[in-house]
Amino acid sequence: STFTIAAVPADGVGAEVVAAGRAVLDALAENSGGAFAFDWTEFPWGCGYYERTGRMMDEDGLEVLRDFDAIYFGAVGWPSVPDHVSLWGLRLRICQNFDQWANVRPVHFHPGITSPLRKADHTPLDWVVVRENSEGEYAGLGGRNLAGRGPGNEVALQTALFTEKGCERIMRFAFDLARGRDRKKVSSVTKSNAQQYGMVLWDETFARVARDYPDVETESVLVDAMSAKFVLKPEDLSVVVASNLNADILSDLGSALAGSLGLAASANLNPERRFPSMFEPVHGSAPDIAGQGLANPIGAIGSAALMLDHFGLSTEAARVRAAIEATTAAGILTPDVGGTAKTGDVVAAVIDNLGN
Ligand code: NAI
Ligand code: MG
DSSP states (O other): OEEEEEEEEESTTHHHHHHHHHHHHHHHHHTTTTSOEEEEEEOOOSHHHHHHHSOSSOTTHHHHHHTSSEEEEEEOOOTTSOHHHHIIIIIHHHHHHTTOOEEEEEEEOOTTOOOTTOOTTOOOOEEEEEEEOSSEEEEEEEESSGGGOOTTSOOOEEEEEOOHHHHHHHHHHHHHHHHTSSSOEEEEEEOTTTOOSHHHHHHHHHHHHHTTOTTSEEEEEEHHHHHHHHHHOGGGOSEEEEOHHHHHHHHHHHHHHTTOGGGOEEEEEOTTOSSOEEEEESSOOOTTTTTTTOOOOHHHHHHHHHHHHHTTOHHHHHHHHHHHHHHHHTTOOOGGGTOOOOHHHHHHHHHHTTOO
């Protein structure tokens, strides 16, 4: 079968890492003996497009994307455009319109990469951050210049939205994911001691949903304590479910602990499959290293593996992950993880290691 993929490299290193993931998937398809193929369409949206047209994407862009099996995204943001304009104009617009309410962000430690956390006994560490991706702190609710206050006296309101349905669906998603893992545990994260409305609704919903999963161990941890736990006791984690903002921060912490932001993969899923899901590395456009062949492509290639899982090509996804491991174990590493390899060297090694 042929899977149609909309590629949206967008800005900065986005172009380099999307090209990397495409090359790996195309190599996989070429050697599948016709079992499957990928039909790519690339879209030129992003900050450069904004400077030319005043829009981050085509007016009918969402209608066009709707017909694809998946979206493969790079990163959005460039210093010439305010970040809240570029993020809301493209990435958040896609996530919200396609109801991609579950953001899955595995934290995975790779062989051959030293990290701040690699324990002396080399315990393999592996956990998953499940991020509520449709509401919470990024609901986009609020306003500025309230009550007509002038310059120097401005008041702004940024409101978090929590619905019981929104909380419940992301928690059930997290529990179902935990059931498929060796360690059947879900850790729920809030700041419900200080934020007494939405986060308390979250906690209560978590306790109710947990009763349907007696085989899964649970804990509720405040976000400040959880950030300490990420560093001090990560072997105690399996699935971590958190609101939009908290999970955003925790997943960056997780990927840094694994060695680099450039390693982390993610999937923005519409689990009902009414709309296309979107796969993208966790990192941003990295303007400081863009265009120099320095970007670590592993986060993007890992995101391509998550896309293969979504297509039902789990064996191929596992092959891509094994090829990534073989590459890092061989010490073929970009500078962010202590090596001297270029983006293209890592891609070539991963393709070699697919073992076609
Ligand atoms: P960033 O993730 O782009 O960069 C943070 C640091 O990590 C930089 O030192 C960068 O060089 C490094 N880094 C990131 N990706 C890397 C890779 N693949 N290989 C090696 N090193 C890598 O975050 P920053 O600097 O806060 O944001 C830059 C722009 O990206 C902003 O416009 C921001 O809004 C946007 N952004 C977009 C995201 C998205 O599209 N999902 C996510 C985060 C930020
Ligand atoms: Mg982030």
